[in-house]
Amino acid sequence: MTKGRATLIGFTAVLMWSLLALFTIGSxxxxPLLLNAICFAIGGMIGLIWTARQGFGVLRGVGWKVYAFGTIGLFGAHFLYFTAFRMAPLAETGLIAYLWPMLIVLMSGFLPGERLQPLHLVGAVLAFAGAALIVLRSGGGLDAKALPGFAVAFVFALTWAGYSVLSRKLGAVRTESVTVFCLAAAVLSTLAHLALEETVWPVGAMGWAxxxxxxxxPVGAAFFTWDIGMKRGDIQLLGVASYAAPLLSTLALVAAGIAKPSWTxxxxAVLITAGATLAARASADSG
Structure with a gap:
């Protein structure tokens, strides 16, 4: 598989994540933890179907440390994400959580064989500014009581960026291993749900859909395509391009009649496109 193709596959995860808000509203x-449990279970089923074509023997060659890393990464990141919004359901929380693409760009510079170019940084800042406009468009004030939630959101950003970048160092591990990550995360989410939440099922056909x-x-197949992108694609370009998710998410909400279009x-869109273009140019120059 070429680097360009892997990058495109990885970007499909960003496209799927752009529907996360729309489907979450519908659910x-x-x-959150029950939702995680159900979604990770579905994602695991997708992985089992995919892995069955290759043979389940490919999973036996993966060490337990890799499975522990992936499970903690998926479960931990999503637990932190939903917890942050419970503690501080403000626009600023979303902005802090969306530091993860920039952190991916910065962390990738420490990977063997990767070169972080100045244009990568400029592109990340421009794209982040565009994402900030999207996340903060509804306003919101700073509340000291929300600071713990902001801290949790930042830890989420570090966790997801770390999981994504470290996946690069596991390039020899087959993507089928994500199947086990999802199934194990579903089990952990179920246990956490039973301990911390009241069970409330989806309402009606729209809720279940x-x-x-x-x-x-977004909480299933995206993990598999993101794994391919992180392991074999252009990690800096994917990091910057990930800032398209909040923009595309907002456009999806506009199309569904949940949000209103605006000049903001x-x-x-201009800022995010400019940032991604600069990152793409930097990748082309260094490649």
Whole structure:
């Protein structure tokens, strides 16, 4: 598989994550950990079907440390993400959580064989500015009581960026291993749900369809395509391009009639596109 093709496959995860907000709204009032458990289970089923074509023997060659790393990465990051929004459901929380693409770009410079170019940094800053416009468009004030939630959001950003970048060092590990990550994360999410939450199931056909869509895409198949992108694609370009997710998410909400179009969205699109273009140029120059 070429680096360019792997990068495109990785970007499909960003496209799927752009539907995360829309489907999450549709899944209400299912609590976060229960939602995680269901979605990870669906993602695991997708992985089992995919792995069956290759033979389950490919999973036996993966060490337990890799499985522990992947499970903790997926479960831990999503637990932190939903916890942050419980503690501080403010626009700023989303902005802090969306530091992870920039952290991926910065962390990637420490990987063997990777070169972090100045244009990567400039592109990341421009794209982050565009994402900030999207996340903060509804306003919101700083509340000292929300500071713990902001801290959790930052830890989430570090966790997901670390998981993504370290996946690069596991390039020899087959992507089928994500199947075990998902199934183990589903078990942990179920246990955490039983201990911390009240069980509330989806409401009606739309609720169940939203949960199914989440499991098939943003909290399911996206982990497999992201794994391919992180291991074999252009990691800096993918990091910057990930800032398209909040923009595309907002456009999806506009198309669904949940959000209204605005000039802010248009300007954010320009910034994010400019940032991704600079990162792509930097990758081409260094490649």
């Amino acid at each position: 209400a009032p299912v609590p 939203s949960v199914l869509a989440l499991g098939l895409g 969205i248009a300007f954010a």
